Amino acid sequence: MEKLSEVIPIVYEGGELSLLDQRVLPFQETWIKCHDARETAQAIKDMVVRGAPAIGVTAAYGACMEIAKSVGRGQGVEGAKAGIEVLLSSRPTAYNLFYAVNRVLSASRAAAEAGRDPALAAELEAKRIDEENKQAAIDMGKVGASLINDGDVVMTICNTGALAVGYLGTALGVIKTAWREGKKIHVVALETRPWLQGSRLTVYELQKEGIPFTLIVDGASAIAIQRKGVRSVFVGADRIVEDGSTANKIGTFSLSVISKYFGIPFYVVAPLSTVQLGAKEIKVEERSPDEVTYIRGVPISTAGSNVYNPVFDVTPPENITAIITEKGIAWPPYEKSLKSLKSA
Amino acid sequence: MEKLSEVIPIVYEGGELSLLDQRVLPFQETWIKCHDARETAQAIKDMVVRGAPAIGVTAAYGACMEIAKSVGRGQGVEGAKAGIEVLLSSRPTAYNLFYAVNRVLSASRAAAEAGRDPALAAELEAKRIDEENKQAAIDMGKVGASLINDGDVVMTICNTGALAVGYLGTALGVIKTAWREGKKIHVVALETRPWLQGSRLTVYELQKEGIPFTLIVDGASAIAIQRKGVRSVFVGADRIVEDGSTANKIGTFSLSVISKYFGIPFYVVAPLSTVQLGAKEIKVEERSPDEVTYIRGVPISTAGSNVYNPVFDVTPPENITAIITEKGIAWPPYEKSLKSLKSA
Numbered sequence: 157m158e159k160l161s162e163v164i165p166i167v168y169e170g171g172e173l174s175l176l177d178q179r180v181l182p183f184q185e186t187w188i189k190c191h192d193a194r195e196t197a198q199a200i201k202d203m204v205v206r207g208a209p210a211i212g213v214t215a216a217y218g219a220c221m222e223i224a225k226s227v228g229r230g231q232g233v234e235g236a237k238a239g240i241e242v243l244l245s246s247r248p249t250a251y252n253l254f255y256a257v258n259r260v261l262s263a264s265r266a267a268a269e270a271g272r273d274p275a276l277a278a279e280l281e282a283k284r285i286d287e288e289n290k291q292a293a294i295d296m297g298k299v300g301a302s303l304i305n306d307g308d309v310v311m312t313i314c315n316t317g318a319l320a321v322g323y324l325g326t327a328l329g330v331i332k333t334a335w336r337e338g339k340k341i342h343v344v345a346l347e348t349r350p351w352l353q354g355s356r357l358t359v360y361e362l363q364k365e366g367i368p369f370t371l372i373v374d375g376a377s378a379i380a381i382q383r384k385g386v387r388s389v390f391v392g393a394d395r396i397v398e399d400g401s402t403a404n405k406i407g408t409f410s411l412s413v414i415s416k417y418f419g420i421p422f423y424v425v426a427p428l429s430t431v432q433l434g435a436k437e438i439k440v441e442e443r444s445p446d447e448v449t450y451i452r453g454v455p456i457s458t459a460g461s462n463v464y465n466p467v468f469d470v471t472p473p474e475n476i477t478a479i480i481t482e483k484g485i486a487w488p489p490y491e492k493s494l495k496s497l498k499s500a
Numbered sequence: 501m502e503k504l505s506e507v508i509p510i511v512y513e514g515g516e517l518s519l520l521d522q523r524v525l526p527f528q529e530t531w532i533k534c535h536d537a538r539e540t541a542q543a544i545k546d547m548v549v550r551g552a553p554a555i556g557v558t559a560a561y562g563a564c565m566e567i568a569k570s571v572g573r574g575q576g577v578e579g580a581k582a583g584i585e586v587l588l589s590s591r592p593t594a595y596n597l598f599y600a601v602n603r604v605l606s607a608s609r610a611a612a613e614a615g616r617d618p619a620l621a622a623e624l625e626a627k628r629i630d631e632e633n634k635q636a637a638i639d640m641g642k643v644g645a646s647l648i649n650d651g652d653v654v655m656t657i658c659n660t661g662a663l664a665v666g667y668l669g670t671a672l673g674v675i676k677t678a679w680r681e682g683k684k685i686h687v688v689a690l691e692t693r694p695w696l697q698g699s700r701l702t703v704y705e706l707q708k709e710g711i712p713f714t715l716i717v718d719g720a721s722a723i724a725i726q727r728k729g730v731r732s733v734f735v736g737a738d739r740i741v742e743d744g745s746t747a748n749k750i751g752t753f754s755l756s757v758i759s760k761y762f763g764i765p766f767y768v769v770a771p772l773s774t775v776q777l778g779a780k781e782i783k784v785e786e787r788s789p790d791e792v793t794y795i796r797g798v799p800i801s802t803a804g805s806n807v808y809n810p811v812f813d814v815t816p817p818e819n820i821t822a823i824i825t826e827k828g829i830a831w832p833p834y835e836k837s838l839k840s841l842k843s844a
Contacts, residue, residue, distance in 0.1 A: 182802045313719075344808075347792065347801070349693060349717040355793065355801035363802065371803040373693035373792055374719040375657075375751025379784070379813040382753075407719025409726075410758055417757045440723070448691065448717055449699065451795045457691070457699035458526045458707065459715040464688075469723035 163318040163361050165205065166213055168282070171224060173217045177204050178319055182360035193222035193239035197246035200253070207320025208394065209427065212252030213289050214322075216282035218243050219260040224275040233264045233274045252429065256285050286322070292427045293324035295482035300330030300390065300425050303480070306339045308387040311377070313346040314405035315357035316392035316425065326425040327390035328361060330480065335367050343369040344380050348407060350447040350465065374407050381418050389415045391471075393426035393479075397435040400473030400490030402426075406466055412475035421477040428481045431494050441467045507662040507705050509549065510557055512626070515568060517561045521548050522663055526704035537566035537583035541590035544597070551664025552738065553771065556596030557633050558666075560626035562587050563604040568619040577608045577618045596773070600629050630666070636771045637668035639826035644674030644734065644769050647824070650683045652731040655721070657690040658749035659701035660736035660769065670769040671734035672705060674824065679711050687713040688724050692751060694791040694809065718751050725762045733759045735815075737770035737823075741779040744817030744834025746770075750810055756819035765821040772825045775838050785811045 165176035173196060177186040188204045190196040196218025199205060205214050219240055226235035240257060247253055260281045267277030304310060310331055314320075317328035324332060334341055343362055348354035355371055362369045372380050380386060389411060395403040402408070402424050415422040445463035449456060479486040479493075483500050486493035509520035517540060521530040532548045534540040540562025543549060549558050563584055570579035584601060591597055604625045611621030648654060654675055658664075661672035668676060678685055687706055692698035699715055706713045716724050724730060733755060739747040746752070746768050759766040789807035793800060823830040823837075827844050830837035 183799065346719070347693070349691070349719060352800055355803060359801050359803045359806075369803075369806055370808045371789075371792060371801060371806055372808050373750065374717070375690070375693060375754055376808065376810060376813070378754040378757055379750065379810055380808060383784075384808065406717065406723065410719050410722040410754065413722055413761045414754055414757050417761070440727075445715075448715060452798050452800065454796050454798050455527065456696055456796065457703050457715060459699060459703045459713075462703075462713055463715045464720065464724060464728065465717075466720060466723055469720070 162324070163364050164323070165319050166210060166217070166322050168217045168286070171221060173214070173221065175199050175204050175214065176319070178206055178357065179203055181319070182356055190218065191221060192225055193218045193236070193243040196221070197243045200246040208252045208430075209289055210320055210322040211247060212256040213286050215243055215253045216256040216260050216285045219257045220278040220282040223260070223264050223278040227275040233261070233268050259285060289321070290323040292482040293321055293326070293329050296326060296425055296427065296480060297324055297329040297333030299482070299484060300423065300480040301334040301337055301339075303388065303421070303423060304330070304334035304339060304341060305387070307341070308339070309342045309344060309385045311344040311346070311381065311386045311389045312358065313354060313391055313407055313411055314348045315353035315361070317358060317361040319357050319361065320392070325361075326392040326427070327423075328358060330390055330425050331367070332365055335365060341367065343367055344384055344386055345369055345371050346374050346377060346407065346411070347371060348405060349374055353405070374410075377411055378414050378417075381414060381420065386420060388421045388423065390423050390425055393424050393430050394468055395438060396424065396426060396431045396479065396494070397438060398433050398491055398494070399436070400476055400479060400486075400488065400494065401438060402471045402476060402479075403438045403440070403468045404471065406469050409469035409471045412471045416475050422475060423478055423480055424471075424476055425480040428483060428498055431481070431498060433495060433498060438470050440470065443467050506668070507708050508667070509663050510554060510561070510666050512561045512630070515565060517558070517565065519543050519548050519558065520663070522550055522701065523547055525663070526700055534562065535565060536569055537562045537580070537587040540565070541587045544590040552596045553633055554664055554666040555591060556600040557630050559587055559597045560600040560604050560629040563601045564622040564626040567604070567608050567622040571619040577605070577612050603629060633665070634667040636826040637665055637670070637673050640670060640769055640771065640824060641668055641673040641677030643826070643828060644767065644824040645678040645681055645683075647732065647765070647767060648674070648678035648683055648685060649731070651685070652683070653686045653688060653729045655688040655690070655725065655730045655733045656702065657698060657735055657751055657755055658692045659697035659705070661702060661705040663701050663705065664736070669705075670736040670771070671767075672702060674734055674769050675711070676709055679709060685711065687711055688728055688730055689713055689715050690718050690721060690751065690755070691715060692749060693718055697749070718754075721755055722758050722761075725758060725764065730764060732765045732767065734767050734769055737768050737774050738812055739782060740768065740770060740775045740823065740838070741782060742777055742835055742838070743780070744820055744823060744830075744832065744838065745782060746815045746820060746823075747782045747784070747812045748815065750813055753813035753815045756815045760819050766819060767822055767824055768815075768820055769824040772827060772842055775825075775842060777839060777842060782814050784813065787811050
């Protein structure tokens, strides 16, 4: 049963994709409407939607709308190719985007070859991706909620909720699931500079769900763990490599060090699609200094370009208590446990 | 020799006190003029000037201007009492303020009793406080700079420069001194949410001095230490108690934990007046949630009052490599070393 409080940021209905505009949340709830691949690409590019799984689902619908239009024009699946190319280049590094678009494309081609309706096949495949994504979030939530006890104070960073995942969330999904199971919990949310996903988006989702919370600046994490009785920390992941090293939003590594200092568990929550068994190294991208020296368009420093603004940091496996996936919990050593979950 | 690059935020000349308005720095360099105790009290209350030592020097001049006016009106030292009361209540918890005002008052009373000019005595005492404060900063700078090598990358939090101290600074004073000694250093400055003293004020002072620097968000401290070759960390102190436990700007405790994790030295820089030998516990004050949910008047969250906003945190002595004072370096155990420096 879906709760009314759940934030649903991606809605596909009657050939129209509606996206909750995350650029203006939490102050405005504005929906951006997309009707083909190009409009969807623009929304992804403009950060209307963020978070790899959410981008994957969005792109799947973008591809299916493009195919339906092309088929409607009598140009078949191949007539959608140009629009889909634009979609594929909207966020060049998003693995989920490629994966989702290619699945929709393959399904519609297979249908066309078999003499079935390629537009219908594309739509069914997009909905299947959406459903699989939801199911993974639900499963991760249940697996992770087993680690939260009634009365626990839990800490989290960034936004790893429905807004990032399309449904429920990863780390925040675990927290919501524990809450829905009736556990009386309290969340300490880090504001997460520079983008403030914590104070903007996580607070928004916690308020929608009615979960009691406390917002802190990132620097207050040590004193908050010390004085607010934080029992465990839950974070998401952008990418996990073979040994369990986890790339996630900037600040996660610092938080893992502080959790270890206090001896409280530090859990990573991510679908197995985030785990790349072959990979060993993680390259850390940097973003514009303006993200640090401006807040909502207001200048806060004269530092100019003298800024180091890494998008994420890499938490080493020895700082991670466990990795929670939709198929179960991976415990150290991760080389072994992640491989076994991936092949399960 | 004073360098032209030094920021001088408190200037007393010809019966007028000029304060560099820290509320609008670094975007505007505006001076607020004070001519008596009440105007000075207002400036302190309005946070035109911040930092305990800087407030002490400011208040000393405020008291001396009030006494001069009263003596000029033929009302003697006691005619200044009402104005001085207002000054004393401008920041009720600032120890330096009480100490400085009372020294000026005592000196002028002693002069009056001895038949000397009480207004002149008050001015001389205020200038003596100013000079002592400068000398302590210069001495701390020299002591601390011995711990910085040519080519070092050093990290700091908050603003502990001339703007906070009235002259040179504590932690930032050490860094400036090393730079003036010709050491080619690079500073990594934490922006220091919620007030952004790092990105606003420390960056301003580093730019004035021409020291190369990199600004980061507080959450990036772990990855910055890891990837930018940070060699040591220097922080200030609001208050140090008997065992060396140090209250300082929120984020300092987190930073000490991260420094320890990486095995780099973590130094506290503070005048001995900050050390309270009798004291054991430190109460942590909290401030308005608005400091976290608004930045320069712009709302950034809907969290409302669900915010934990402690003014400072307490770094335990085992996380502190050494405490640098104007009389030398205190090494652990601090019970012994701080006592011996205080009585030196």
